[in-house]
Amino acid sequence: MAGGFRPVDRPGLAAHLAGRAGSPAGRVRVLVDGAPPAAPLELARAAADLLRARGRDALAVHADDFLRPASVRLEQGRHDPDMFLDGWLDEPALRREVLAPMGPGGSGLVLPRLRDLARDRAFRDEPVPLGPDGVVLLAGGRLLGRGLAAELTVHLRVGGAALRRLLPAGEEWTAPAYARYEREGDPGGYADVLVMADHPDRPALRDA
Template sequence: MTATRPIRPVTREALAEHLVERAAALPGRVRVAVDGPPPTGTAELAGAVAEGLRLRGRDAVVVRAGDFLRPASLRLEYGHHDEDMYLDGWLDVGALRREVLDPAGPGGTGRVLPRLWDAERDRAYREDYRELGPTGVVVVAGALLLGRGLPFEVVAHLHMGRAALARRTPEAERWTLPVYERYERERDPAAGADVLVMADHPERPAMRG
C-alpha cells in the first residue's frame, strides 16, 4: 500500500525512470500496467519505460490495450455509447491474458502477441509473436485496466480529476466521462496501484509510490 507516502512533483522523465527502476528490480519476466484515461498519455509513458528497460539490458515490449478490443459486433452490441459495455465489455480480457500476460508470467512461454485486433478496420492484425527472454518485460498501456483480476507485478495508475478530464476529452468522446467516474468510484484503481500519478497536468505529474 502507498497511501501513507507523500505525493511529490516529478517530471515525466523521472516518472518513467521510477517505473523502470521498479520493474528492473524484479527478477524474471515482469508485467507492468500503465493505466489511465487517454489524455494522461499512457502509451507515451509506457514507451519511455520500455526504452529505459532496454537501456538496462532488459527486453521490453509495449502492448496497447486498444489493440486488444473485442470485434465491433460484440463491443457495440448495445450501441456505440453504451457505458456498461465500455467499462466491462470493450476490452478482450481473455485474449489479453492468453496472448500477453500469461505467456509473460511465471512459467509462461515468453511468446507474446503485441497486437490482436484493429478496431478501426474491425479485423485482426497480421502481427508476429514476440519472444521475450527470461528477464523480458511487458508494459501494458491503456484505460480501465484495473479491477479485472489481470496479473501485473508493477501497477501505475494515472489519475486525472473530473474537470481536467472533461477539458481534455474531445467532444466525440465526452460520453465516456461518466464511465471514468464510475471506474474511480467502483474499482478504486488508486488503491491497487503501486505508483499513483496525479496527472491533471500530464506534462507536470505528481507521484506517490
C-alpha cells in the first residue's frame, strides 16, 4: 500500500469507488469487502447508481444471495464461526454466475441473486445483461483471498472492538470469524482501496 489515509464521507467514498471502477475501458469486476457494520452493499449500490448516471451499465450483487444451502453451511450448527468463514459462501456459483460472465470472453449475463437465505430456496431471477463497458460490484464479507477474479478490490476494515459494538443483535457470534479473517487473510494488505470504517459514517481511505 502507498500513501496515507484521508477522511471522506460516505457519498465521497461512493464517488471515489465509482471513479476507480469507471476508469478502465471494458468490463470491470469489483469486490467490495466488509463486515455488515461497514455497509459494503450500501456502498456498492451507491457506486452503481453513480456509474449508471454516467452512462455505464452497473449492477451491485450481494454475496449473501449466493450462500450454500442450509444443509451444507449449517452442518456444524448455526453459530460455528469457522464454518461461517470458510463454508458459507458458494464460491463456485459466484465465479460461474457473477464473475466469469464479466471476464474476458464472458457473456455479460450476470445472475443478480441465487439463493433466498430466509426460505433456503433458489430465486427465480433472470440474468441481467451488462454491456461491453459494464461494471459488476460484488459486495459482502469474507470475499478477499479466495481467488475471486476482480479488476478492483476494496476492503472496509472494522476493528475488533468496533465490530463487536456495531454488529447487529444476533450476529455477535460472527466476530471471531471476522477477526480470524483479518488476522490470517490480511485482506487490507493487498486491497486496491483500504477503508478504515470503525466509524462507518466517517471513513478514511487509502489507495494502493
